[in-house]
Structures are given as structure tokens and as C-alpha cells.
Amino acid sequence: MNCMQVARVLQSYLDGETDEVTARRVSAHLEDCRRCGLEASVYQEIHNALARRADPDSQAVDRLRTFGASLLSAPRAGDDDAEHSTTPPASA
Numbered sequence: 001m002n003c004m005q006v007a008r009v010l011q012s013y014l015d016g017e018t019d020e021v022t023a024r025r026v027s028a029h030l031e032d033c034r035r036c037g038l039e040a041s042v043y044q045e046i047h048n049a050l051a052r053r054a055d056p057d058s059q060a061v062d063r064l065r066t067f068g069a070s071l072l073s074a075p076r077a078g079d080d081d082a083e084h085s086t087t088p089p090a091s092a
Contacts, residue, residue: 001029006036007071014043039067 006029012018013026030037042060049056 001025003029003033003036004071006030006033007039007067010036010040010043014040014047035067039064042067 006013006026009018009022009026013023018026030040042063045060046056046064049060
């Protein structure tokens with residue numbers, strides 16, 4: 001899977017709503033791709049804050065927006081070298 005494919009199913013994956021094959025592919029990608037792994041952590045942090053009925057960390061929300069914007073300007077699917085060399089936004 002590439003970053004764009006993972007971005008499309010990440011929330012479903014984190015909610016346990018993907019089939020087993022997709023879950024394994026996403027999990028493997030998250031282990032190999034620091035950028036997507038960090039974004040999965042941000043999603044989880046926001047989810048946990050909302051579950052506590054607390055405001056999510058503003059830096060986490062900003063990182064999520066930056067990640068979404070980067071997907072819109074990312075190279076076409078199949079250019080794995082470009083997506084793995086991208087420096088992720090600063091940690092929340």
C-alpha cells in the first residue's frame with residue numbers, strides 16, 4: 001500500500017472496520033512509513049480526546065490538516081520513494 005491508499009482507509013482501520021487483508025496491509029505500511037505511522041498516532045490522540053469529551057490538542061489537529069494538505073499535493077501513487085523521504089511535520 002502507498003500513503004494515499006492508507007490515508008483513504010486509515011480511520012476505518014483504526015476503528016477496526018477493515019477486512020483482515022486490508023488491516024494487515026495497513027499495519028505493515030504503518031510499520032514501514034514513519035509519516036503515516038505518525039498520522040495514525042495523531043488520529044488516535046484526537047479520537048481519545050473526543051472520547052474523553054476534551055478538546056483535542058491543537059498541534060495534533062494542525063498536523064492532521066497539514067497531512068491532509070500534503071496528500072493533495074503528493075506525487076502520484078506508485079512513487080513510494082518520494083512519499084517515504086518526505087519529512088513529517090513536527091511531533092504533537
